[in-house]
Amino acid sequence: MAFNPGTASVRRMKPEADAPSQPVFAVSGLTKIYRTGDVEVRALNGVDLTLEAGEMAVLLGPSGSGKSTLLNIVGGLDRPTSGSVKFKGEELAGANDRQLTAYRRDHVGFVFQFYNLIPSLTAWENVALIAEIASDPMSPGDALALVGLESRMSHFPAQLSGGEQQRVAIARAIAKRPDVLLCDEPTGALDSATGIIVLEALARVNEETGATTAIITHNAGIRKIAHRVFTFLDGRIASSEINPIRVKPSEVSW
Amino acid sequence: MTGLSMLDRKLVRDLARLWAQSLAVALVMACGVMTLILALGATRALEDTRAAFYDRTRFGQIFASATRAPESLKADIAAIDGVSAVATRVVNPVIIDITGMAEPATGMLISIPDQGEPAVNRLYLRSGRLPEPGRPDEATIIEAFAEAHGFRPGDTFDVLINGRKRHLSITGITLSPEYVYAIGPGDFVPDQKRFGVIHMHRSVLEGAYDMEGAFNDVSLTLSRNANTKEVIAQLDAILKPHGGAGAYDRTDHMSDAFLDSELTQLRAMAQVIPPIFLFISAFLVNMILTRLIALEREQIGLLKAVGYTNAAIAWHYAKLTLAISLVGVAIGAIAGTRLGHGMASLYGEFYSFPFLVFSQEPDLYVISMLVTFAAALAGATNAILGAVRLPPAVAMRPPAPTGYHSIFGGSSSGFRLPFSQLTIMALRHLVRWPVRTALTTLGTALPVALLITSLFAFDSIDHMIDTIWFRADRQDATLTFTAQRPEDAVRDVARLPGVLAAEPFRAEAATLRNGHRSRNIQIFASDPETDIGRVLDQDFGAIKLPPAGLLLSERLASHLDLKPGDQVDVELSDGQGRRVLVPLVGVTNSYVGLTANMSREALDRLSGQGVRISGARVIVDESRIRDLYEEVKRTPAIASVALQGVSRKRFQAVFEENIGISITIYVSLAVIITFGVIYNSARIQLSERARELASLRVFGFTNGEVSSVLLTELGVMVVLAQPLGWLIGRGFSELVAKGFENDLFRIPLIINPPTYAVSSLVVLGAALVSALIVRRRIDRLDLIRVLKTRD
Structure with missing residues (x-):
């Protein structure tokens, strides 16, 4: 493998310990208001949170509670109406389009509910697509091996199952060795057995690459795999809890 | 929108939403309609006007000349089976001396009967009157010549008749069916200033040319079922002992042959150019409608589920097609009519008809509309059938994902082409839809071909000018004697000034x-x-x-x-x-x-x-040419003078003026086709791949990188279109050159490299602008929305 697992383990998060370095994300007073005609929707209403390096966080909450909006803003896809988002101390809130593109390119891996694979590229090529623009990428083969797809590399998305497609998407997200891995309903379109395989892949990636991972889900059962769980309601974080005991994805009751 | 059915409201809103693409297609259709109306309208105008004018003036059907034939032969000629009227005349070339014009003009001096109108080749009197009996100095002149010199009845001018200068008084301005396209000796295009046709009484010309009781020119009209060949043979037999130079029919009549050649070109234009536009618009309609129906798949399923019939759905999309076509027909009809009037007035400059009206008969517009509708519906059929065949339950599910083949790039382990994944995306998409790719390429090749077909005239005419005036007939002037002379007459010519x-x-x-x-x-x-x-x-x-x-x-x-x-x-x-x-x-x-x-x-x-x-x-000697002109005007032995240098300049001027107009038109047409094809192609690609491209943006690809996928795909088609366009253009040009070829002249097929280059540059430029207009939409992709939706 191209990357060094030893480094990854050093970067692993120790939530109980005093944080010696700055957090990966420091979000404060984050507000996002969407205006459509006369209608004003307050999607985020003063959110404060920090995510530490190597942390795996699960964001829970009903539809419209603001979790996707938060993920989009920290992922550099959207800008807040007010408040601050700092990535490793750099303010994202005022970044322009070009800066946000560079930020996504260099630091963020995305996994979406509907995979968003390029149908005209094979699994290997979908990963290579991202590797081509990264400064220190894994080889696409290694990234696919990490999610257990070494035998399906030359298949096109249309030839893969949903779970396989999502694992390709994960491989694609991690191939650039991102600092953060943002997953919006990664198991939303999958059955439980497939969903568990995908979660296992995410957990393994988090473990081995040390990427700070945030997973949005409707599925409360998934909370148990995280270091920390944030519950959203009406644009605010209603609660945040630290999991005393994390369980393996295979033990998650769906 | 009250009163409209719900489906019709959808139609109106669809059209409003798709206005840019619809307009691009409508413009291509408009070009087809415009060229069809223009070509058919001008053809009819010329044909109808010519027929009416010939009929009214009893234009001859057989023509012959002789050196000196006794008038008594007229009865023999009239007795030939199939001859309905005979006019014998005295016809001679003359040199005309116009005050204030240095170079001598040349002309034809043609006799008209002292009494009554000629039986064949009557004059059409524009103004004034015919010469009066007993007035040997009276003459009429043709209108083009009169206009070029500002002559009106009552004005006078000098001619050299059989070596004697005569002062003639203009009594009338005329038109002649023999000189609708009036071209002087050595000329290639009419030069109204330098070539005139003068009509005078027979008795005057008989006296002047020593032709009492004789004629040297005869024209015939034939009865309905006459055998032209037989008449020519018998006429030749009669005239042979009198220096008959061989009779010919209208096909070989200079003026009529030029008209015919113009008509041939117009008919070729009507047959070749509108079909190109209609073909491309059919393809564009197909492309747009296929995409629209794919996007509205679920709506179609819903409509069917709630009980709309297949016919209602088919008619809905057919109406959309017809609405776009109607816009195209309307624009094309207006443009065609305007251009038609322009063309008619252009013809007015070259062809001397008493009137020339651009035909605006309603059936022309109806034909254009039906043809356009038919082409558009033909393009729409496949897409509409797709909508009709869609079972409602299937329609409401998303379509199966598109499968691809691993062309370009190969397997993960095997041979790889050195392309980036972005390039591979573009290339695979091209190969995934081969028919569409081929048609888009063809659609971009056709404007290149169209430009080559219009621009090659420059190369060919340049070559003709070089060949005719610089390699073959390199003289500045050709002097023709009134009668053949001994060899030493050339020494007299050599002694002329200059x-x-x-x-x-x-x-x-x-x-x-x-x-x-x-x-x-x-x-x-x-x-x-x-x-x-x-x-x-x-x-x-x-x-x-x-x-x-x-x-x-x-x-x-x-x-x-x-x-x-x-x-x-x-x-x-x-x-x-x-x-x-x-x-x-x-x-x-x-x-x-x-x-x-x-x-x-x-x-x-x-x-x-x-x-x-x-x-x-x-x-x-250029500096002494005026002296030569003066001398020629005074030299009785010179019957006619052709000025090759002046002819060439006139030819170049007329050519450049006309080609300028036609190049403007063809470049506009090529730009419109290119825009129609590339803009629509890019819009549809963008629509199909919005999700993919937005995903790339999410993953951190820049706008430029994402655009490159779209531009690479378009670029490959546009580049492939160039050699194809050159090939088709060469083929079209060959057809045009062949179409022009007649016994009077032919146009060589010469296409120089710059012509290919310019044609390609125009199309590449238009394609680039069209693609960049669509590229701006990539900057506006909604990154968040695509992530929440399925393909």
């Missing part, structure tokens, strides 16, 4: 035969070493005229089915009736007319009348 060099030539009318094939032509004979008026071989090299034998132009040789080494049966039209076999020694290159050349020595021997010359070709 003449630097003079070369004698002899011209004899003759009939050439080979078996049943025959042709009446002029044989031109010069000195073997001629350096002024040269004869060119097929490689454009000067031929040294052989001491014996005949050289024929390629077209004439093929008319007579002769090849070098064959014997040509030659009969000079000197009334002797002697037929001599002369060997064909070579085939020459000529863009003008059917030509036959010999050495003077050979022709002198053939005629058996000793050494005679008909005139001289001269090189003139």
Whole structure:
């Protein structure tokens, strides 16, 4: 493998310990208001949170509670109406389009509910697509091996199952060795057995690459795999809890 | 929108939403309609006007000339089976001296009966009156000449009639069916200032030319079922002892042949250009509608589920197609009509008709509309059938993901082309839809072809000018004597002021035969070493005229089915009736007319009348040309003068003026097609791949990188379209050149590299602008929305 697992383990998060370095994300007073005609929707209403390096966080909450909006803003896809988002101390809130593109390119891996694979590229090529623009990428083969797809590399998305497609998407997200891995309903379109395989892949990636991972889900059962769980309601974080005991994805009751 | 059914409201809103793409298609359709209306309308205008004018003026159907035939033959001619009217005349070339114009004008002096109207070739009196009996100084002139000099009835001018200067008074301004397209000796396009047609009483001209009781020109009209060939044969037999130069019908009549050639071009335009546009618009309609129906798949499923019939859904999309077509027809009809009026007035400059009205008959518009509707619906059929065939339950599910093949890039382990994944995305998409890719490429190749087809005229005309005036007929002027003279007359010519060099030539009318094939032509004979008026071989090299034998132009040789080494049966039209076999020694290159050349020595021997010359070709000192003009106007022995230098300049000027207009039109058409094809192609790609491209943006690809996928795909098609366009363009140009070819002239097929380059650059430029307009939409992709939706 191209990357060094030893480094990854050093970067692993120790939530109980005093944080010696700055957090990966420091979000404060984050507000996002969407205006459509006369209608004003307050999607985020003063959110404060920090995510530490190597942390795996699960964001829970009903539809419209603001979790996707938060993920989009920290992922550099959207800008807040007010408040601050700092990535490793750099303010994202005022970044322009070009800066946000560079930020996504260099630091963020995305996994979406509907995979968003390029149908005209094979699994290997979908990963290579991202590797081509990264400064220190894994080889696409290694990234696919990490999610257990070494035998399906030359298949096109249309030839893969949903779970396989999502694992390709994960491989694609991690191939650039991102600092953060943002997953919006990664198991939303999958059955439980497939969903568990995908979660296992995410957990393994988090473990081995040390990427700070945030997973949005409707599925409360998934909370148990995280270091920390944030519950959203009406644009605010209603609660945040630290999991005393994390369980393996295979033990998650769906 | 009250009163509209719900589906119709959807239609109106769809159209409003798709306005840019619809307009791009409508414009392509409009080009088709415009060119169709223009070509058909102009064809009708010319045809109808010509028919009406010929009918009214009783334009002749058979024409012949002789040296001097007794008037008594008129009865014999009238007695030929199939002849309905005969007009005998005295016709001679003249030199016209216009005050204030340095160069001599030339003209034809044609007799009209002293009493009554001619039975054939009547004059159309524009203003004034015909000459009165007993007034030998009265004449009418044709309108174009009058207008060029501002002549009105009552004005006067001088002519040189048979060596004597006559002061003529204009009584009327006329039009003649023989000179609708009035072209002077040595000219290629009408020069209204330098060529005039003058009509005077027969008795006056008989006296002036010593032709009492005789004629040298005859025109016939025929009865309905006359056998033209038979009439020509009998007429030739009657005139032969009197120097008959061979009768011919309207096909070989200069003015009518030019009109015919214009009509041929118009018909070709109507047959070739509108179908190109209709084909492309059908393809564009297909592309847009296929995409629209794919996007509305679930809506269609819903409509079917709630009970809308297949017919209702098909009609809905057909109406959308027809609505777009209607916009195209409307724009095209307006543009076609406006351009048609422009074309009619342009024709007015070259063709002297009493009236020329651009045809605006309603059926023209109905035809254009039906043809456009048919093409659009043909393009829509496949897409509509797709909508009809969609079972409602299937329609409401998303379509199966598109499968691809691993062309370009290969497997993960095997051979890889050095392409980035972005390039591979673009290339695979191209290959995934091969028919669409091929049609888009063809659609982009056609404007290239269209441009080459219009621009090649520059190269060909340049080449013609070079060949005709700089390689072959290099003289500044050709002086033709009133009658053949002894050889030393060339010394008199050489002594004329400003003449630097003079070369004698002899011209004899003759009939050439080979078996049943025959042709009446002029044989031109010069000195073997001629350096002024040269004869060119097929490689454009000067031929040294052989001491014996005949050289024929390629077209004439093929008319007579002769090849070098064959014997040509030659009969000079000197009334002797002697037929001599002369060997064909070579085939020459000529863009003008059917030509036959010999050495003077050979022709002198053939005629058996000793050494005679008909005139001289001269090189003139530019600074003394006015002196020469003055002298020519005063020299009785000179019947006619052709000014090659002036002809060339006039030809270039007229050509450049007209080609300027047509190039503007063709460039506009090419830009519209390119825009229609590329803009729609890019919009549809963007629509199909919005999700993919937005995903790339999410993953951190820049706008530029994401655009490159779209631009690469378009770029490949546009680049492939260039050589294809060159090939098609060359094919079209060949057809055009062939279409132009007649016995009077032909246009060589010359396409120089810059023509290909310019055609491609125009299309590449238009394609780039169209693609960049669509590229701006990539900057506006909604990154968040695509992540929440399924494909």
